[in-house]
Amino acid sequence: MLGIKQVHHIAIIASQYPVSKAFYCDILGFTLTDEVYREARDSWKGDLALNGQYTIELFSFPFPPSRPTHPEACGLRHLAFSVDDVDAAKSYLESRGVACEAIRVDPITGKRFTFFSDPDGLPLELYQA
Template identity: 55%
Template sequence: MSPPLFQALHHVALICSDYERSKHFYSEVLGFRIIHEVYRADRASHKLDLEISPTQHLELFSFPSPPARPTRPEACGLRHLAFAVQDIEKTLAELRARGVESEEVRVDPVTGQRFTFFRDPDDLPIELYEQDIR
C-alpha cells in the first residue's frame, strides 16, 4: 500500500449569514484565535481565518444573501463539524456559562466514546467528541 497522499485536515470553510454574529460566536464564545481578517469589497465579502490549533484552522466567509441549507442534517455537503475535547462535561459547563445550549451527552455504540451536539448561529450542527488528545 502506498503512503497517504494527505498529512492532515488543514481547515474547514463556512459561509455565514451574519458575519459579526458568527465572528463573535467562533472567536469570543468558542475562543478560536483570529489569525487574519479581510473585507473583499469586490465581492462584498468578509473572510476571517481562525486558529483551532496550530495546525487546524477555520475560515469564515460572508456573502450577500447566501442560500439557506436545504435540509438538515442529511443535506448533501457538510453534515457537521466535530471538535475533540478531553473532558466533555467540563467543556459543556464552559459553553453553558457562555450561553451555548447543547443536546444530552450520548455514547457512540461502536466506539464507546461520549459525544454531543450544539449549534452555531446559522444552525450548523457542531459535535463535541470526547477523546484523550494528549
C-alpha cells in the same frame, strides 16, 4: 499516489459575519489570525486558528442560501471537535447561552459526545478524546 497529508482548513459561510466571528473566537476559543474585506464581493474573510493551527476560513456573502435541512442534507454533515471532558465543555457552552443536546455515548467507541449549533445552525459536535 495523491499524497494527502491532513485536512488543511474548513470553509464556513456565515449569514452574520460579526456574530459568527464572535461565536467561534469568544465562545469556542479560535484565534483570528487574518481578516480582509473583499470589496468586489462585498464579503469578509477571516482566518481562524485553533491551538496555533489554521483551521477555519470564515466568510460572509450577501444573502447566502440557508442550509437545506439539519443535519441530514447531502454534503458536510457536521464538524466535530475533540475535548478532554465533554461534561465540562457542555457546561461551559450552556453558561454562554449555547444550547446543547443531551450527552450520548457512541455505541462503537464507547466515547461520549454532544451536538450544538453555530449561529447559522451548522451542526457542531464535541467528542470526548
